[in-house]
Amino acid sequence: MSKKLKIRGIKWIDGVDLDKAEVYKVLNKYDFHELDIDACLEENQTARIDVYEDYVFIILHFPRYNTNTKRYELNEFNIFLGRDVLITLRSFEVSRIDAIFQKYEKQDLEDNQNLKLTAGYILYEVIQAMLEKMFTVTYRIRTDIRGLESQVFDHATENLVKEIMIKKRNIVTLKHMFTPQTHVFTSMENSINTLYKGEMEVYFEDLEDKLGHIVNNIRVLEEYIESVEDAFKTIIDIKTNTTIKLLTIFSAFILPLTLITSFYGMNISLPYQSDSYLVYAMLTACMALMGLILIYFKKSGKL
Numbered sequence: 001m002s003k004k005l006k007i008r009g010i011k012w013i014d015g016v017d018l019d020k021a022e023v024y025k026v027l028n029k030y031d032f033h034e035l036d037i038d039a040c041l042e043e044n045q046t047a048r049i050d051v052y053e054d055y056v057f058i059i060l061h062f063p064r065y066n067t068n069t070k071r072y073e074l075n076e077f078n079i080f081l082g083r084d085v086l087i088t089l090r091s092f093e094v095s096r097i098d099a100i101f102q103k104y105e106k107q108d109l110e111d112n113q114n115l116k117l118t119a120g121y122i123l124y125e126v127i128q129a130m131l132e133k134m135f136t137v138t139y140r141i142r143t144d145i146r147g148l149e150s151q152v153f154d155h156a157t158e159n160l161v162k163e164i165m166i167k168k169r170n171i172v173t174l175k176h177m178f179t180p181q182t183h184v185f186t187s188m189e190n191s192i193n194t195l196y197k198g199e200m201e202v203y204f205e206d207l208e209d210k211l212g213h214i215v216n217n218i219r220v221l222e223e224y225i226e227s228v229e230d231a232f233k234t235i236i237d238i239k240t241n242t243t244i245k246l247l248t249i250f251s252a253f254i255l256p257l258t259l260i261t262s263f264y265g266m267n268i269s270l271p272y273q274s275d276s277y278l279v280y281a282m283l284t285a286c287m288a289l290m291g292l293i294l295i296y297f298k299k300s301g302k303l
Contacts, residue, residue, distance in 0.1 A: 001015070001016050001017070001018075002014065002015035002016070002018060002022065002026060003015075003101060005101060005104055005105060007104055007117065008117055009084055010084050010085070010086070010117060010118065010119050010122070011084065011085045011086070011119075012085075012086045012087075012088075012101070012104070012119070012122055013026055013085075013086070013087045013088070014088050014097065014101055015087070015088070015089045015090070016089075016090055016091075016092065016093055017090075017091060017092065018089060020041050023037070023040050023041055023089065024037070026087065026089075027040065027080070027087070030055075030080070030082075030085070030087075031054075032055065032057070032080060033050070033052065033057070035050075036050060036057040036080070039057075039059065039078065040078040040089055043076070044074065044076070045059050045076065045078075046059070046180065047059055047060060047061055047180050047181045047184045048184060049184050049187045049188055049191065051187070051191045054082055054083070055080055055081060055082040055085075055195075056079075056080075056081045056082075056188070056191050056192060056195060057078075057079070057080055057081075058077075058078075058079040058081065058184070058188060059076065059077065059078055059079070059184075060076075060077040060079065060127070060130075060181060060184065061074055061075070061076055061077070061177045061178075061181065062075045062077065062094075062130045062133075062134070062177075063075060063134075063137065063173070063174060063177060064091075064092045064094075065137075070166050070170075071166075071169070071170060071173070072170050072173050072174060072177075073092075074091070074177065075090055075091050075092045075094070076090065076091050077089070077090050077130075078090070079123065081119055081120060081123055081192065081195070082119065082195075083118075083119065083195065083196075084119060085119055086119040086120075086122050086123055088123075088126060094129075094130070094133075096129040096130065096132075096133060097126055097129060097130075099129075100122070100125050100126060100129060104122070118196060118199065118200070120192050120195070120196050120199070120200045120203075121200065121203065123192075124200065124203040124204065124207065127207050128206075128207060128210070131207065131210045131211060131214060132210075134178075134214045135210075135213075135214065135217075137174075138174075138214065138217040138218065138221060141167065141170070141171065141221055142221060142224070144167060145167060145221065145224050145225055145228060148160065148163055148164060148167065148228055149228050149231070152228060152231055152232045152235060153231070153235075158236075160232060161232075164225065164228060164229050164232060167225050168225050168226070168229065171218060171221050171222050171225055172222070174218050175215075175218050175219070175222060178211065178214055178215050178218060179215055179218075181211065182211060182212070182215060185204075185207060185208045185211050186208060188204060188207075189201070189204040189205060189207075189208055192204055248293070250290075254286075
């Protein structure tokens with residue numbers, strides 16, 4: 001599906017999940033390089049920017065959350081920006097971009113001559129909306145990790161392993177998605193500044209700063225989830241060690257009995273085998289041994 005908007009001589013074409021035929025239909029009307037058109041048809045392209053005399057081709061990546069798999073998926077943005085044209089092609093719907101499109105559809109820009117509008121400014125609004133969404137995403141992840149941290153210290157169970165690994169995987173996905181785009185944003189600022197002769201410099205500097213904050217937030221989240229994972233592993237290890245100690249104490253009671261009964265179960269004559277008090281003596285000795293081991297663990301701080 002593609003939508004077209006024309007305001008003050010500026011054309012904005014916004015396409016979502018277009019097939020090859022639709023992409024060709026949109027792009028063949030313009031003198032774009034064939035390699036850029038081919039890049040739009042191939043999935044999972046790396047973030048990049050190609051600069052030409054009359055237009056700029058940009059590939060950016062933003063996340064889309066899949067509620068079924070609880071994973072962030074790649075929402076690839078292919079962008080063609082000229083002086084008077086903006087073409088945005090993406091994999092999935094984004095409500096924030098739809099809201100920008102609808103805003104310009106409803107505004108009477110012809111009557112508002114004081115409003116300076118360029119294709120570059122529309123692109124700024126689109127990218128800014130996606131970066132603002134990322135601030136919300138990082139805040140939500142931080143809140144989720146804080147909840148996991150409380151569960152780890154209050155009631156650590158093996159079921160938390162899956163939740164921790166899902167969060168860790170998503171953070172790594174975001175890191176691999178946004179870190180390579182840092183140099184793209186730097187090049188984009190310089191290229192668009194040249195294309196618009198300095199008119200858009202302040203706007204795209206702002207985008208570069210916001211991306212830097214997002215990358216830093218993702219790094220902090222990565223350290224945060226790793227600390228929660230380490231705490232979880234430590235608590236599980238402590239619980240495992242405690243279980244082993246209890247089994248050791250129980251073995252101190254059972255093993256001597258097993259050894260003695262194995263001897264007296266043989267078909268041979270042994271001392272005191274007809275004495276009924278032998279059983280009570282063995283139980284008393286085993287209980288004493290178990291008590292001594294328990295006292296040792298407590299005094300040594302191991303229990």
